Amino acid sequence: MKESRSAIIIGVSSGIGQALSRKWLKDGWKILGTYRTEDQVVSELKSLGALLTHCDLDDPASINSACQELKRICPSWDVLVICPASLEPIGLFIDVAMEEWEDSIRLNFTNQMNLTHQLLTSRRLDSPLGPCVIFFSGGGINDASTNYSAYTVSKIATIKMSEILDAEMSDTRFVSIGPGWVDTKIHSQTIKAGSKAGQNYERTIERIKEKDFTPMDLIINCCDWVINAPKDVVSGRNINVIHDDWRSKEFEKKLIQDSNLLKLRKYGSVKK
Numbered sequence: 001m002k003e004s005r006s007a008i009i010i011g012v013s014s015g016i017g018q019a020l021s022r023k024w025l026k027d028g029w030k031i032l033g034t035y036r037t038e039d040q041v042v043s044e045l046k047s048l049g050a051l052l053t054h055c056d057l058d059d060p061a062s063i064n065s066a067c068q069e070l071k072r073i074c075p076s077w078d079v080l081v082i083c084p085a086s087l088e089p090i091g092l093f094i095d096v097a098m099e100e101w102e103d104s105i106r107l108n109f110t111n112q113m114n115l116t117h118q119l120l121t122s123r124r125l126d127s128p129l130g131p132c133v134i135f136f137s138g139g140g141i142n143d144a145s146t147n148y149s150a151y152t153v154s155k156i157a158t159i160k161m162s163e164i165l166d167a168e169m170s171d172t173r174f175v176s177i178g179p180g181w182v183d184t185k186i187h188s189q190t191i192k193a194g195s196k197a198g199q200n201y202e203r204t205i206e207r208i209k210e211k212d213f214t215p216m217d218l219i220i221n222c223c224d225w226v227i228n229a230p231k232d233v234v235s236g237r238n239i240n241v242i243h244d245d246w247r248s249k250e251f252e253k254k255l256i257q258d259s260n261l262l263k264l265r266k267y268g269s270v271k272k
Helices: 015-026 040-047 060-073 098-122 149-168 187-197 199-210 216-227 249-257
Strands: 006-010 030-035 051-054 079-082 132-136 173-178 238-240
Touching: 006 015, 006 098, 015 030, 015 040, 015 216, 030 040, 030 060, 040 051, 051 060, 060 098, 079 098, 098 132, 098 149, 132 149, 132 216, 149 173, 173 216, 187 199
Parallel strands: 006 030, 006 079, 030 051, 079 132, 132 173, 173 238
Antiparallel strands: none
């Protein structure tokens, strides 16, 4: 009988978090995770067998408490997925409150690293591929995403941190996935910001109107591909669900051959 895998999903009530939870529960996985607010989604996931605990990523004490509980009920995990994110504060850097900007960096990056740091000690090391940590980050890599500086800087830091952790920890895979535009409640922050969001306000309105979002099934399939791929294929890389040909065996070969692919690099530099 095939041994069941265990996944910890931080932010199970998010769009991607709940979709992954449902998929992996259906596949026979043991699902553990955290939620900030106990809502209908959380209740449904609990009824399906997920073991969930409260965690407020704005509160270090709550993070510590959640990590202790997760390590108690899951002393050995196969996959760790970090889902929470906030676009706020939205607006030009010079116009936003610095306290809110710093809070966003903590929520979107440093507190997520705190949580990752604590949970890495309970990763399972006796599986063929080794444990896998998945972050979600993609926006602002190839341009200057004005009006979203705290969010963008946090996501780029996460991408680089994935590469650093990959280099530091040979027994674990770290991957950041760029899901594209996902149909989740996060876009309400842009709508609320109005003109402070700049051109992205109209883009968001249009996306919602046209329902022009990355299909959730495609995101889940990409996550499934990542967790079943070896370290030299995926680890330390930022994989775009829409634009990268991750379903191709030829693309996998290219990744193995070029350790710089899908990583942050300075364009135009010549290696001497």
